[in-house]
Structure formats: C-alpha cells, structure tokens
Amino acid sequence: MPSLRRSTEDVDPLTLAIAPPANESPVERAARLASEKAAKEVSDRIDEEILAAQRNADKKDVVRVLLLGQSESGKSTTLKNFQLINSPKAFRAEKASWRAVVQLNVARSIRIILDAMSLAQQQQSSPLSPTSPVLSIDSRSSSPTPEPDLPMLTPELLKLKMRLSPLLQVENSLWSRFSPEDGAQMHLASITNTPITRTKEAYVHSALAWKSAFSRLMSSSTSRSSVDSEQGIDWDDPKDPGVILHNSADDMKTLWQDTTIRALLDALRLRLEDMPGFFLDDIDRVTALKYVPSDEDVLKARLKTIGITEHRFVLKAAGNLVSRDWRIYDVGGARSLVRGSMNTNQLDTDSHSAAWAPYFENIDAIIFLAPLSCFDQTLAEDPMVNRLEDSILLWRSIVSNQLLKQTQLILFLNKSDILDAKLKSGIQFSKWVISYGDRPNSFDAVTKYMKKKFSMICKQNSPVERVFHCHCTSVTDSRTTFQILENVKDTIIRKSLADSHII
Structure with a gap:
C-alpha cells in the first residue's frame, strides 16, 4: 500500500504562525512562554474589564414603563398581557x-x-x-x-x-x-x-x-x-x-x-x-x-388592587444589541394615588405623592389608558365626576407636567369593543359629550374625534414637542394586544437607544 504524504496545503496557517521555532533553545523557549503568559494575563484583564463594563451598563440600561389611568381603565390587564408575552410559564403557574x-x-x-x-x-x-x-x-x-x-x-x-x-x-x-x-x-x-x-x-x-x-x-x-x-x-x-x-x-x-x-x-x-x-x-x-x-x-378576571405592582422581565434583543431588563409598574386604581401628585408641576409631599415619587425618576415611558366606553358613567369614588372627563383631565395634567417632559407618552384608548357595542345598542355619545355635536354615532367617528381631542391636548399642553402615539385597544383581547404591545416595545426601545446616542 503506498504511503500517504501530507500536503503542505493541508496545514492550518494559524498553526504554522503560532508554532515554536524549529531550532528553539531551552532559554528561548522559557522566554517565549513567559512572554505568552504575560500577554494572556493582559488579555484576561481586558476581558474582565469589558464584562464589568457590560454588567454596569446592563444595570443602568433598564427600561422603566409606568401604567397610568383611573380605576378599571385596564392597567392590570395590560400588565397581565406583558406577563403572558414575556413570562408565559410564570403567568400560567398562577x-x-x-x-x-x-x-x-x-x-x-x-x-x-x-x-x-x-x-x-x-x-x-x-x-x-x-x-x-x-x-x-x-x-x-x-x-x-x-x-x-x-x-x-x-x-x-x-x-x-x-x-x-x-x-x-x-x-x-x-x-x-x-x-x-x-x-x-x-x-x-x-x-x-x-x-x-x-x-x-x-x-x-x-x-x-x-x-x-x-x-x-x-x-x-x-x-x-x-x-x-x-x-x-x-x-x-x-x-x-x-x-x-x-x-x-x-x-x-x-x-x-x-x-x-x-x-x-x-x-x-x-x-x-x-x-x-x-x-x-x-x-x-x-x-x-x-x-x-x-x-x-x-x-x-377582575381583582381591584391598591398600591404599586411591579413586573420584571428580560427582553431579548435581536442581532448584536444587548438584552434589556424591563420594569413595568402598575399604580393601583385608587384615585388618590393616580391624581394625588399630578395637580401641579411639583411633586407634593403628602402621602398620595409618596407612591409616585420613586417611579418618576428615569421613567422611559408612560402607557396611559383612557377607557372610551365609560363616556356615560361616573367615578365610583366621586359620582359627580364623569369618567371620560376625568381621563381627559388626568391626561392633560400628565402631558403638562414638567417632571415628565422627557418621558415618552403612549395613549391607549381602551375598551374599544365595549364602546362599539354601546354605540350599536343605540346609546348616543353626543348625549354625554356635548361637544361631539351631530357627528355620526359610529365607532369610527367617535374614536376619530377622541383621538383628535387627546392629540390636541398633548400638543397644546406639553412643555416640549412630542410625537403623539395612540392606539385603540381592547386589552382583554390577547391577540390584538400582543401586536400592539410589540409595537410599543419597539417604539420605547428606539427612543431609549436614541437618547443613549446608540442610534
């Protein structure tokens, strides 16, 4: 059987480059090994510094989102949707x-x-x-x-x-x-x-x-x-x-x-x-x-909660982007918590504002939920206040707040399915919202009118120019809400990256 001679073309060039000299003396070998050891120590220190820097960046690179709105506006349901999308096992374990x-x-x-x-x-x-x-x-x-x-x-x-x-x-x-x-x-x-x-x-x-x-x-x-x-x-x-x-x-x-x-x-x-x-x-x-x-x-399912509920998850990023930690905060539906510190441009020192204070700093985005279907209802806490009017006043106080001028605002005109059913049942929107006039009592006309109204409030009262992000939602519908929340997450991440001068 003829012997096989290995061709030089089969030799890895990198192997040849790092191979020791053919006629290396013991002294030269000792010097080479000492040099390689020193180089490896330098490389390891650089790797550790990179990892430490990345860990510190990860700690700072947390996306914080606040869910706001009156009681029964859909905040807790929105939080459950985030859990279902990002932590389905934990969601179903409950x-x-x-x-x-x-x-x-x-x-x-x-x-x-x-x-x-x-x-x-x-x-x-x-x-x-x-x-x-x-x-x-x-x-x-x-x-x-x-x-x-x-x-x-x-x-x-x-x-x-x-x-x-x-x-x-x-x-x-x-x-x-x-x-x-x-x-x-x-x-x-x-x-x-x-x-x-x-x-x-x-x-x-x-x-x-x-x-x-x-x-x-x-x-x-x-x-x-x-x-x-x-x-x-x-x-x-x-x-x-x-x-x-x-x-x-x-x-x-x-x-x-x-x-x-x-x-x-x-x-x-x-x-x-x-x-x-x-x-x-x-x-x-x-x-x-x-x-x-x-x-x-x-x-x-409905369970009224009072206080701050926090949900944490890691959003895996595509490509070479670093994964980001997310914090979603739901301020429980007590009206005093929702409105306590929003009446002025300064944080109050009373007990109501204490629930808000920790979450105002470094908030990336606020998802504000305004249920349109409640146009003919009053607040449980104050039967003299119309619920839709209360949402509009709360939206105005948020967009005009100086502390939130760098915070991205995303509006959910929620419970659109219930609004549609009410209008089709014959309940007249103009009976409760006088300014609506003689416009058609249809879902498309009502939502168009309310989008314009909220948009004008944002434009006229915001301390800085803002992009108006608005979605008609029914957060109990997991399929449509999934797509909306994916768009919202993309919007928030892009804004956060732009603020960090990454893009």
Whole structure:
C-alpha cells in the first residue's frame, strides 16, 4: 500500500504562525512562554474589564414603563398581557389563584343582581322618595333622567333569589382567602328587604400579597392525592367554592336570562356585560367542577388592587444589541394615588405623592389608558365626576407636567369593543359629550374625534414637542394586544437607544 504524504496545503496557517521555532533553545523557549503568559494575563484583564463594563451598563440600561389611568381603565390587564408575552410559564403557574378570582367575579355579578332585586322589592313595598339611592348598587352609570319605576318581581324570581343567597357566603369566603386578616363584609341586604348601603368595591393591597396568601392555602393541601400537581388545584377541597357555584349554575343562568331581570337592570342602568370580570355568559364553563381558567379568562378576571405592582422581565434583543431588563409598574386604581401628585408641576409631599415619587425618576415611558366606553358613567369614588372627563383631565395634567417632559407618552384608548357595542345598542355619545355635536354615532367617528381631542391636548399642553402615539385597544383581547404591545416595545426601545446616542 503506498504511503500517504501530507500536503503542505493541508496545514492550518494559524498553526504554522503560532508554532515554536524549529531550532528553539531551552532559554528561548522559557522566554517565549513567559512572554505568552504575560500577554494572556493582559488579555484576561481586558476581558474582565469589558464584562464589568457590560454588567454596569446592563444595570443602568433598564427600561422603566409606568401604567397610568383611573380605576378599571385596564392597567392590570395590560400588565397581565406583558406577563403572558414575556413570562408565559410564570403567568400560567398562577391559574389556581385566578380560578378563585373568576369564581369571585361570578359571585359578585350575582350579588349585584340580587341587590337590584332587593331594590325592586323595596319599591314594591313602599314607593321611592325623591332622595332614594336607587343607583347605590353600583355608581358606574349616571343618568339625567328621574328615578325609574322598577318591574314587578314574580314569585318564581323571589324563590330563585332565596336559592341563590348562599352565593353571598361564597363571595365572603373567597375574600377571606385573599385577605385573611380583613375578610369581607356580609351583604345581607339581598336576603332581607332592608335598604341597601353599598360599600366600596373590596380590594387587595398588591397582586403579590394576595397570590402568596392564596398559595400558602393551596400548599397546605398538596399532600392530598386530589391535588393536580400541574395546575396546583385541589379538586376535592371541601372548602372549594366551585362546588356551590356548580350546583347553582342552572339557577344563575335562569336568573341572568330572565327578561324581567334584564328589564330591572336596564331600568337601573346596570350593564353587567360592560363591567370587568363578567362571566355570566359562560356559566356552564366557569362553574364546571374541574374548571381551569384559560389565558383569556385570566385577562378578563377582575381583582381591584391598591398600591404599586411591579413586573420584571428580560427582553431579548435581536442581532448584536444587548438584552434589556424591563420594569413595568402598575399604580393601583385608587384615585388618590393616580391624581394625588399630578395637580401641579411639583411633586407634593403628602402621602398620595409618596407612591409616585420613586417611579418618576428615569421613567422611559408612560402607557396611559383612557377607557372610551365609560363616556356615560361616573367615578365610583366621586359620582359627580364623569369618567371620560376625568381621563381627559388626568391626561392633560400628565402631558403638562414638567417632571415628565422627557418621558415618552403612549395613549391607549381602551375598551374599544365595549364602546362599539354601546354605540350599536343605540346609546348616543353626543348625549354625554356635548361637544361631539351631530357627528355620526359610529365607532369610527367617535374614536376619530377622541383621538383628535387627546392629540390636541398633548400638543397644546406639553412643555416640549412630542410625537403623539395612540392606539385603540381592547386589552382583554390577547391577540390584538400582543401586536400592539410589540409595537410599543419597539417604539420605547428606539427612543431609549436614541437618547443613549446608540442610534
């Protein structure tokens, strides 16, 4: 077999370049190795300095976004969308907690109907006086018309009301789970015919607090074989409110679909289908014994939070750009928190502004949510203030604030799906927004008008010239919101890079 001779063309040029001299003496070899060692130490120090500089740059290179808007504007839902997009595993690991929130929402919707029925019973037993608090059930809708006559409740409806009264205990039980130290007040007005004194909507102090409290309750039962390890749900928990809800499902459907009840709610201007956390059209599904919330259910679920909720994630950058840490802050919906420090161009020193102060510094962007569908509603905190008017005033105070003049502002005209449904149902936008005049009562015309109005406020009141970023949104729709948030992230990153003189 002929011998194979290696061609010089097969030798790596780099190998030849770094190879020691052929006739290297021991002294020369020692000198060469010492020189290579010194060069390597210099190279290692340079690498360490580069890594340290990159770590320091990463610490400074955090994108901070603040979510602002009045209560029920969609801030928490927007935050949940960010979580779903960027931390889907963590988002879905919390479904056991959100299952309880959906159950709470169902019980709350039924309780509102039962309270309305108590008002009807009260009117039937004694005529309403001019000062009777008809709308004390839920101060969302303001009406310029006199108090209406409420429809007569049939004996069948009164029996249905009594059968559903245990759901009041369910609501109380769920609140005691979320906030064991506080619990929730019993709503006895629906069982008796006593006058209703509507308390403010219950709330939790922060999303992390209620989730951890609920997780501790769940972890105490993890030793039982009935616990679904993947979902974190104990299907045989004797205290599971889902059992009562499941057994009451038919009665709840009958109540919600009853024409007299619909007429009663219309007379009181209560549109449950427009409220956050509405699941009465999905009773069979959400009251199933082994119900697990979908992603859309979690987005729709309503739990009022007070205080600052923070979500962190790392946004992986394309190409050679460094990945960036993001901080998304949701200021809980208390009106005092939202408006406390925005009335002037200086930060106040009162307790309200304390919640804002840490987040004003170095904020890259504010996503402001203005729900257009609330044009015919008033604030729960102040029934004399129209909700759309309040959003406009808050937007003006934000764009004119000197502390925020370098902050990018992004406007979400939210709940566009509910706005569309209201307009199609015949509710006249011009009745509540006088300046709208005789323009068409259509979704396109209304949104065009409101975009122009918010844009003019931004242009006339901003201390510096700003690009007006505006999106019509329905943040409970994860598909469309995904695309919008991707565009928003791109906009924020481009602005941040431009400010850093990177682009």
